[in-house]
Amino acid sequence: MTVYLSQLKAGGVIIREGGAARLVQGLTTYELARDAIARGRPLATILPEGGETVDVAEQAAKGALDVPMRHPEPARMYLCGTGLTHTGSASTRNSMHAKSETHVSDSMKMFQMGLEGGKPAKGAIGAQPEWFYKGPGTQAVATNDALISPAFALDGGEEPEIAGFYLIGPDGRPHRAGFALANEFSDHVTEKLNYLYLAHSKLRPAAFGPEMRLGDLPRHIEGRSRILRGDQVIFDKPFLSGEDNMSHTIANLEHHHFKYAPFRRAGDLHVHMFGTATLSFGSQIAPQAGDVFELFAPEFGQPLRNPLAVAADEGFVDVAAL
Template sequence: MRLIQLRGDGGDIRVGVVEGDLVRLLDGVESTWALANAAIAAGRSLEAQATASLGAATLDYAELLREGRVLNPLHHPDPAHCLVTGTGLTHLGSAAARDAMHQKLQQSAEEGTLTDSMRMFQWGVEGGMPAPGTAGAQPEWFYKGDGQVLVAPGSALPSPEFARDGGEEPELVGLYVIGPDGTPHRLGYALGNEFSDHVTERQNYLYLAHSKLRACAIGPELRTGPLPRDLRGTSRLRRDGKVVWEKPFLTGEANMCHSLENLEYHHFKYAAHRRPGDVHLHFFGTATLSFADGVSTRPGDVFEIEIPEMGAALANPLEVAPAGFVPGGVRAL
């Protein structure tokens, strides 16, 4: 099942099920978060809860996207209770890149010159796919912000005025709600543009945290149920209506060095990440960046990310945000 959130005719939030070119609205459901909590309380799946709430009204999906009425597929009514995070160094890339990476790992190990990033990647290759129910190697983990950093499909991704770069990261995102007893419940998966400052990150890997504190986009759809192991999508950059960069990208566990279960464990093992009612949006990493191909983005560029199995593409233009804070802006009380 593919679910979306949208702005209704009266400005209220509605939830709908994608049925081909149409979206069938759910009755009596004010948000995906509310739908998930109702499913948890009833002891049923999200799909079953949505099916029980199906209404008769339908809307044209393409028109909703054109009008900018489609929202992120999951949010918390209080943005402070939505944690946006991610894990890196999780993907193997294409077969050729994988072979090259392994050769580089072997050569670097023999020479004793492994960087910290390469060493962490090696740990993932060796121990990121443990047997089900057991813990494997810890991945790189980062924090992006709370629910305030989310940008709806079609809306502009704001790059702060102090940024050195604003580049896309096409990724899968896990969408979760924490139950009353502290159990994380996975609603499903969505497309995501993790959007980072790669120039800042390349200065020094200890600047990774700074490079990730940015806006991001998720959606348009939430896909429920099991995820195919091999997913193949396309990431592109449009400038003045023309494609200036395009590349296929691979994701899903068949193209990763960490299992999704292992990534979930190392995020939710922390008690602070299991607070009842909270929403978690967790990016699972990527292996494809326009920045890696020497592309420098500009305001007005449009990022497009698509995977056929995940439904409609995620598209967002880039803009530079106005200055929000200046040196010396802290006041003493």
């Protein structure tokens, strides 16, 4: 039976097994993962008994659920990801950067590298994927909370993805706690200006949750990505994930992230987004403040819903000399 964990903003963990969910007070999912590492056991086997019966959908609707796991020190929580990892992900990206219909962009070249070498034999090292950094734990947004686009952004668009949550053990070994839905919110107009602006376009918040699925990632995931503007649905398309729909294995993407020693610092928490092939930007949709992004996949329980907001203009950032 699949087990799901949710973290309450006010404290406490919801454990859902099948349709039954119970709230256990006085702990966090981070503490549970740390305990599982210390005991050398799978997370699903050390979950506490008892608790009060709760309705996960009701908790989500009233905004009580946080992202599935947070580090108590936000600066030690890293939001990162890989792109061009899904078998349908190259066309939109190539259209951003190709100089002509016959030009093969760097995006398409990297995508081809993944097709040719992203799924090596178990234990072998395959092609290196594109990689990006989004920010620390302060940028992790819970379901129903706003995704805030900076005033200088040229776009604020969704990317429906699956994210893995990883806690680094005392010996520096990464441990995967589970997987959750993710909206890897990005500025695609800025990225289209020049591929070298990709890093700038990714420095945005990202939304996760509200339920973390324990165990392995299903090989085939089919969800829906929608954008609502008031009562109108302005975008509605399926998105696919899981290794059957990817040009890389999860193990290969994990290796190329955690091969860097600074990403294996004991006690740190990493949230890694695995990419997508579905973007409303590819359908010429320009989200506006007040629009609501909604992602759903049955394998991940409750949907992830976030309104779009735009921050006030902070103007020129004046650096003070000491």
